[in-house]
Amino acid sequence: MVITAEMPVSGIANSWEETKEAFNKYDIPVGSNKALKEHLQGKDLDLLISDLNKTIGSSGVTCIEGG
Numbered sequence: 001m002v003i004t005a006e007m008p009v010s011g012i013a014n015s016w017e018e019t020k021e022a023f024n025k026y027d028i029p030v031g032s033n034k035a036l037k038e039h040l041q042g043k044d045l046d047l048l049i050s051d052l053n054k055t056i057g058s059s060g061v062t063c064i065e066g067g
Contacts, residue, residue, distance in 0.1 A: 003052045005037035005045055012036075012052065022051045 003012055003019075013020050013030040023030050026048050028039045040048055 002058050003036075003049055003056065005049060006035050008033050008035055009039065016052075016056045018055050019052050022048065022055055025051070 009023060009028055009030060009032040013023060020030050026040065026044070028036075028048075032039065036048065037045060039045075
């Protein structure tokens with residue numbers, strides 16, 4: 001699975017404990033039910049999503065759409 005801007009922070013943090021460090025780096029509360037895109041926009045959002053996907057070892061190459 002690839003982490004996207006529409007996913008809620010709490011869902012990501014609960015699914016992948018190792019992502020909490022990245023959220024702390026960006027000052028985003030891990031208990032937030034808001035989507036990533038509601039916390040950051042533009043380049044900052046892109047960087048966070050990239051960091052999160054690297055942390056969990058996921059990318060568009062490792063995942064297929066719909067699966």
